[in-house]
Amino acid sequence: MSNSNKQSVPDTLPLLRDRIDSIDSQIQSLINERARCAQKVADVKLAEQGDEAVVFYRPEREAQVLRRVMERNEGPLGNEEMAKIFRQVMSSCLALEKPMRIAFLGPEGTFTQQAAIKHFGKSVISAPMAAIDEVFREVESGAANYGVVPVENSTEGVVNHTLDTFRDSRLKICGEVEERIHHHLLVSPNINADDVTHIYSHQQSLAQCRAWLDRYWPHVERVAVSSNAEAARLAADAGRSGRAVAAIAGDVACELYGLITLSANIEDHPDNTTRFLIVGNQEVPASGKDKTSLLVSAKNEPGALYRLLEAFERHKVDMTRLETRPSLMSRWGYIFYIDFLGHHSDEQSAAVINELCERASEVKVLGSYPIAVL
Numbered sequence: 001m002s003n004s005n006k007q008s009v010p011d012t013l014p015l016l017r018d019r020i021d022s023i024d025s026q027i028q029s030l031i032n033e034r035a036r037c038a039q040k041v042a043d044v045k046l047a048e049q050g051d052e053a054v055v056f057y058r059p060e061r062e063a064q065v066l067r068r069v070m071e072r073n074e075g076p077l078g079n080e081e082m083a084k085i086f087r088q089v090m091s092s093c094l095a096l097e098k099p100m101r102i103a104f105l106g107p108e109g110t111f112t113q114q115a116a117i118k119h120f121g122k123s124v125i126s127a128p129m130a131a132i133d134e135v136f137r138e139v140e141s142g143a144a145n146y147g148v149v150p151v152e153n154s155t156e157g158v159v160n161h162t163l164d165t166f167r168d169s170r171l172k173i174c175g176e177v178e179e180r181i182h183h184h185l186l187v188s189p190n191i192n193a194d195d196v197t198h199i200y201s202h203q204q205s206l207a208q209c210r211a212w213l214d215r216y217w218p219h220v221e222r223v224a225v226s227s228n229a230e231a232a233r234l235a236a237d238a239g240r241s242g243r244a245v246a247a248i249a250g251d252v253a254c255e256l257y258g259l260i261t262l263s264a265n266i267e268d269h270p271d272n273t274t275r276f277l278i279v280g281n282q283e284v285p286a287s288g289k290d291k292t293s294l295l296v297s298a299k300n301e302p303g304a305l306y307r308l309l310e311a312f313e314r315h316k317v318d319m320t321r322l323e324t325r326p327s328l329m330s331r332w333g334y335i336f337y338i339d340f341l342g343h344h345s346d347e348q349s350a351a352v353i354n355e356l357c358e359r360a361s362e363v364k365v366l367g368s369y370p371i372a373v374l
């Protein structure tokens with residue numbers, strides 16, 4: 001009983017539900033009013049930019065909207081929970097302006113799809129691709145508006161294939177998403193846990209759950225397959241013919257293939273996180289809290305890396321990541337992938353980039369984009 005005013009009518013279930021009905025109706029009207037505004041925004045964009053080059057999706061604006069939602073939130077719903085609701089509202093509004101086709105490293109049900117949904121919301125057209133370079137090609141050709149690819153995992157390290165693909169691509173990084181990777185042990189609803197004979201998953205996921213599997217399922221055979229989503233599909237297939245096969249996969253795959261969770265969050269490192277990048281054809285304006293990614297090819301001479309890094313120190317620009325990949329052009333030459341806080345149009349960031357251009361043999365700005373909000 002949370003009634004502080006003794007005179008008021010006591011809270012009863014029917015009264016509370018009436019109140020919820022009335023609030024829902026107001027929320028619904030307001031969401032539609034917002035959607036009509038977004039439709040007008042689309043008209044303005046079309047009028048300003050002409051049919052061809054209209055850019056409907058604005059990552060910097062979306063990041064600002066979500067940050068503001070979190071800043072002004074007073075609860076009882078948590079900041080993230082509230083931002084997720086607005087994430088989906090914006091996703092629906094953008095789909096009214098123009099439905100976005102999002103290519104991602106498939107198949108359906110992968111963690112990359114989970115990241116795509118986290119970033120764009122559910123109102124997008126999903127385009128699962130078989131490989132990372134196919135995601136890039138799909139966006140380059142214009143068949144998809146944006147692409148989502150994994151770039152690093154907190155336990156497994158960088159995804160070299162993604163970094164290498166940036167060398168020859170003209171795509172820009174438009175955003176980043178971080179996704180906590182939670183693995184679950186899944187089976188078909190008709191399968192009894194005691195009967196399970198095989199556990200399927202991607203090799204990396206089996207590795208990320210090794211200690212848990214050793215402890216609870218030491219005698220069950222582990223089978224590595226091409227992706228977690230494929231493992232979930234196989235478990236669902238097996239279940240239909242009464243074979244007791246389990247899969248290790250995430251929430252999206254579980255839902256997609258109608259499986260049930262025998263054990264949730266079975267990963268050995270609970271803070272197992274993967275970072276994904278959004279690639280597209282546009283340069284994103286500053287959002288106020290941004291990151292920039294560069295590809296820098298150093299001259300093959302003593303102190304070359306030192307001279308690159310020194311520019312960051314002097315201009316007080318915060319470098320958040322440095323990866324080294326062998327150059328394909330010269331033997332023992334290296335390419336550096338550098339992330340730093342700031343937008344390439346900021347005064348300090350621009351000063352660093354100018355100096356790098358003088359000191360390195362090649363500098364490519366892969367993109368400036370809002371720091372992940374959710």
Ligand SMILES: O=C(O)C(=O)C[C@]1(C(=O)O)C=C[C@@H](O)C=C1
Nearest residue numbers: 041056057058061062090093094
């Ligand atoms: O502000 C815009 O440019 C809009 O199109 C509106 C809106 C929104 O719903 O708030 C929708 C899509 C964009 O990606 C950003 C924001």
